[in-house]
Amino acid sequence: MGIYKRGKTWYIDYYDQYGRRHREKVGPNKRQAEQALAKRKIEVAENKFLDKKKHEKIKFKDFAQEFIEYYSKPNKRSWKRDTQLVNNLTAFLGHKCLHEITSFDIEKYKKERVKKVTSATVNRELSCLRNIYNRAIQWGKATRNPVKGVKFFKESEGRLRYLEQDEISRLLQECPYHLKPIVIVALNTGMRLGEILNLKWQDLDFNQKFIYIENSKNGEKREVPMNNFLLKMMAQLKETSNYGDYIFSHKDGSPLKGVYRSFKSACKRAGIKNFRFHDLRHTFASHLVMNGVDLKTVQELMGHKSFSMALRYAHLSPDHKRKAVEDLGNRMQKVVTIWSQKENLTNCQN
Missing domain, CATH: 1.10.150 (DNA polymerase; domain 1)
Structure with missing residues (x-):
């Protein structure tokens, strides 16, 4: 790495982060050449150098x-x-x-x-x-991200449709044989339809009572616990399974398809309107919250990266706010009681 002069022109000579050698023409000013070389050194050190000749034509x-x-x-x-x-x-x-x-x-x-x-x-x-x-x-094909600094649109929290207990009963009654266990898995785990349909028997641990999702929507591995009811149903399915690795499959062993259409028909027969399969996830989370499960646990069970996603369900559980301030009140009462006792003892001694 260095600068050199040919005739009246200064050049810089350096190697990039990939070990490739580069020579650049700067101009008649030595100081500018030194500054140009220093800039390239920083770019190489920070892995931000981009060979424009090579990459400027990448569409x-x-x-x-x-x-x-x-x-x-x-x-x-x-x-x-x-x-x-x-x-x-x-x-x-x-x-x-x-x-x-x-x-x-x-x-x-x-x-x-x-x-x-x-x-x-x-x-x-x-x-x-x-x-x-x-x-x-x-991958060394760009040095900046033009999306950085661009403001995204503000979004509403979106729909939060979930089923009440009687609606769940009506839906399950109208589900055909192949659909009912899929709906039951969704209601008891909050798993997405794609995650359910891609389940293989090897993803289930009957001893530890876990379902292992190798590649979730967020691209991460996830562990989903099974309650005893779901564990029993999956064990019964396994006993009657004859079609290969996938838990829910066609007779040729391929993952089941056409579930959306079948689910829509079941909802129509059950008299349930404005409801999608994905809303079974909301049903799972909503019933957890209404049964007193804290929002942090709901976030973990749903596989949400952001806690703000779980906050969508907070309004379903005003009790958790009451409990929080009540717990604080109990602790404060203990502190005040101890303080009062000490104060009384001091007065007695005086």
């Missing part, structure tokens, strides 16, 4: 496909969802090179996109875009 649409192929598919069960998000982003940004996209471009995308879809959908797309650039930086 966003091309890298986005690499993101799907080498990140989403191997790491996320929801990679098909990522593919749709990428398609939406590419329609607006795909013609630009990766390093050309600015925060202003993203602001324009927000403005145009929200005319066609909900703000929540735009936020999911921006989140995907942010993840794309994080991978690009990690």
Whole structure:
């Protein structure tokens, strides 16, 4: 690494973080050459150096496909969802090179996109875009993330539809044979439909009473406890299972499909309106809270990364607020009692 002069022009000579050698023309000023070399040293040390000659022609649409192929598919069960998000982003940004996209471009995308879809959908797309650039930086194909500093749309808390006990009974009565155990698993674990349908017998530990989800929506492993009722039902299913590794499968052993349609029909027969399969998760969490389970435990059982997600259910349990201040009151009463006793003893001694 160093600077050198040829004729009247100064050059810098350095190696990047990958061991590749680079020479750059700076100009007639030695001081500028020294400053340019110092800047490159910092970029290399912080792994932020980008060979513009090599990467300036990388189109966003091309890298986005690499993101799907080498990140989403191997790491996320929801990679098909990522593919749709990428398609939406590419329609607006795909013609630009990766390093050309600015925060202003993203602001324009927000403005145009929200005319066609909900703000929540735009936020999911921006989140995907942010993840794309994080991978690009990690893989040495970008030095900055233009999504950083861009404000996401404010979202409402969304719907919180759950079933009362009588609705649960009516739904289960109308579920066909193949659907009923799937619904029971959802009601007793809060698992997502995709997680349930991808369950294999090897994911169940009957001794420890746990279901192990290897790759959840968040891309992390998760342990889901089974209560005795669910444990007994799963054991009965295992005794009659003849179709391979998947717990819920077709006769050829492939994971069961068509559940949404079957579930919708069961809800209609049961007279239950405005209810999706995903709302069984809300039902699971809501009944936990109404039975006195604390919100931190609900967060863990639901597999939520953020505690704010569990706070959606707080209004269902005003008792936990009363209990909190009551516990504090009891502790305060003990302190005051001890203080009063000491005060009385002091007065007596005097």
